[in-house]
Amino acid sequence: MDHDTFMGQVQARARLDSRGAAEAATRATLETLAERVPAPLAAKLAAQLPREIGEHLRRVATAPDQPAGGLRMSRRDFLDRLAQRAGADVAKAAYEARGVVEVVGEATEGAVLERIRQAMDDDLAELLFAGSTGPA
Template structure:
């Protein structure tokens, strides 16, 4: 899948009006995810993605491996995307489903293992609701 196909798939699934909004949502989600996970894991996850998409995970990220929870993830994504937090959370879930369809299962499993589940109703498992819903 190339950049146009990837963004087209996300745009279609999110019913976004334009490519600009779609790219902003993808960038917000993957840049924030790149901040959360270790650099090597970000590179592994990005390896199967289009070059332009890889960059969001592995490019000039402020710092890889930061420790923040699901709520902080949503807040950061919403801020970068310029969206309501509920919309940003949904966008992130759909984007992760498209990412999951492009990367090896082992890399996606590693990602899931890095993002801890908790007893809270709002935890990292929320990021994978769309992925899990299709299984």
């Protein structure tokens, strides 16, 4: 999947009103995800995405202060970081993140995304990897 197709899918899936909003939701989701998961998993996922999109994962996963195993954070902490990056309330940011993760799943090999899901606490994995029909 190329960059434009990916962003178009995010825009449609998350019901966003512009390509810029899709870019922002993607950046916020992937940067926050990269903070949470082990750096090698973030790098593997990044390698399967278009370069511009994968860069959101790489930039955070390779930051000097980023623990190699990812930051341990509660669901609330993850959502707060996500919402802050997205410039949205928690419910809207969570809904958009689910859309981004769904498109990432379609754009990549399922094994890497499944390993990322397994690296998360169950409540956070449920939030990000469960389908959704609208803002929570």
